[in-house]
Amino acid sequence: MPRSHWLDPLARRVLQATGQLPPARSSATSNNALARPEPALPSNWFLDVNRGSQQQWRELPGCTDDMADLLVRLQRGGVQFAAADDLFRLLDLPTDLAQLWAPHLVFNWYGDAPLQPVRSCIDVNNASSEELTSLAWPDQRIHGLLRERRLRGFRDLADLQERLCLPASSVEALIGRVSFGQRRAGPSLPPRG
CATH class of the missing domain: 1.10.40 (Ribonucleotide Reductase Protein R1; domain 1)
Known part of the structure; x- marks a missing residue:
């Protein structure tokens, strides 16, 4: 088995300190984390889907730069989402992420009433x-x-x-x-x- 590079522990700590990697956990903590996952967002954190900034989108767990960019570009073009299903289909979001995001998304409609979706693709x-x-x-x-x-x-x-x-x-x-x-x-x- 190859030895790890001398910079690995330092690089890992830097990435953890900047939030790019999850913090290190002890083995006792990691066993508890597997039993009940901690909420990724505070329960009082909400995102107005039709007015969210790229930075706000990136706060959602699993939201990539490409997803946030797409949503902001659509928003700049005047596109609005009427329901979570439309957003999740557009992003092809996995069910577990959709369930994690859903309680934090607010669908305020700005302007005329939304169109009713049609189900053919x-x-x-x-x-x-x-x-x-x-x-x-x-x-x-x-x-x-x-x-x-x-x-x-x-x-x-x-x-x-x-x-x-x-x-x-x-x-x-x-x-x-x-x-x-x-x-x-x-x-x-x-x-x-």
């Missing part, structure tokens, strides 16, 4: 033009989507909004209805004659 990067018509978009917008995805697939909902210049209401209507799979090779549009 379309892979925006691979759907045929016929499948995309179920989005109830004008033909011009669907052709714009097809043109943009030929250049490169969409990463996420915020990328779709930014590249197609979609209004917030259109993006909100897509939450839970679209996914962003890897772009498969093949033509998106029929050849022009």
Whole structure:
């Protein structure tokens, strides 16, 4: 078994002091921790989902920089979430994290009433033009989507909004209805004659 580097204990203490690693626990403490996990957030800590900053999102256990960035980009684009299920589907959040986050999330709606979700899911990067018509978009917008995805697939909902210049209401209507799979090779549009 290789010996650990001399810097390992010092680096570990520095990372623990800055909060990037959990604090060291004695074996007695770690046995108790396995029996009943400590709450990651104070019970009185809440996040307004539709107004949260990137720093506030990062306070949620398991929230990555990419997740926080996506949510803030959508927020800047005027997108709001009406319910936890929409948020959890968008982030593809595991059930255990969703249960941990749920008591701390507040869904205040700013402006008109939210749209009711529709339960069919379309892979925006691979759907045929016929499948995309179920989005109830004008033909011009669907052709714009097809043109943009030929250049490169969409990463996420915020990328779709930014590249197609979609209004917030259109993006909100897509939450839970679209996914962003890897772009498969093949033509998106029929050849022009």
